[in-house]
């Protein structure tokens with residue numbers, strides 16, 4: 001199988017840089033280009049050319065997949081671009097408003113689209129466990145705490161919102177969500193279910209961005225040859241949706 005030629009959108013960012021580095025060290029991938037905007041682009045690493053958003057259009061016929069960790073608004077535009085050439089796209093950005101989310105997912109009718117607020121297998125399992133816990137303990141009081149680095153733009157995190165959705169999908173009450181931003185913390189989420197005289201805590205801590213970067217690259221490979229549709233981590237890991 002020839003290497004998958006990927007373009008990383010947001011290539012100069014915290015996640016984009018790591019995805020480029022891991023992909024370059026992995027024979028299954030070839031980083032065809034990176035795309036970035038803003039000042040960070042000047043410091044982008046690596047041998048692959050760094051394109052602007054408007055230059056990407058011309059490069060699309062030679063691209064096997066887009067891996068996007070740019071911004072909520074830009075993700076919708078990259079998905080539109082991918083849909084025009086039926087190119088698979090992996091979207092890792094968070095912070096979309098409902099209209100952006102709807103617009104993004106609509107492109108799944110035209111091209112394979114993988115969307116995940118968190119590419120960690122551990123966190124994906126925690127989402128499932130949270131739904132089970134809420135189903136078993138529907139009257140307990142749920143509360144979520146999420147902690148991230150000071151540079152994170154959205155709050156609550158996309159993962160905390162997915163965690164709240166899992167609790168409600170299990171029949172629990174809508175949890176309160178507390179967000180903290182400090183230092184270089186990669187990402188921590190805890191769900192607390194408080195009952196009479198006891199409490200249950202389910203928690204996940206990411207030790208490094210590599211867990212997300214590796215997950216996004218695996219998602220790109222997993223999309224190869226799939227029909228148009230919207231996919232997520234549950235499908236990749238074979239967990240019930």
Ligand code: NAD
Pocket residue numbers: 009010011012013014015016035036037038039040041053069070071072074091092093094095116117118119120154212
């Ligand atoms: P970051 O700010 O370090 O990087 C974002 C990069 O995107 C920057 O270099 C910026 O210049 C660039 N960018 C902005 N607009 C762009 C555009 N129109 N085209 C191309 N590039 C553009 O942020 P980060 O920490 O790397 O996170 C990026 C996104 O990924 C955020 O939404 C974050 O919440 C999300 N994230 C998701 C996961 C996950 O597992 N799904 C994990 C970590 C972060």
